[in-house]
Amino acid sequence: MNENLSLIPGNSLITATPEEGRALAIKMSRLIIKATQPDAAIREKLRPIYAEDAAMLIAIGQTVALEFATIAAANNYWK
Secondary structure, three states, X not given: OOOOOOXXXXXXXOOOOHHHHHHHHHHHXXXXXXHHOOXXXXXXXXXXXXXXXXXXXXXXXXXXXXXXXXXXXXXXXXX
């Protein structure tokens, strides 16, 4: 893994609004992919494959949802 890659932007899960939390969840999900496959050319090559695969798109949504649940818990959104 790239030692310079920050997997939590700003090193905090705290956000001002749930909308910002959702954006952070998307960003963190994208960073997981970048950390797992650091070669940008390979990621670009694979994008058309998952872009047309419903199961892969659902998996992406699940990853974002999991990240958002973590951020929501950190921000006490469920109060």
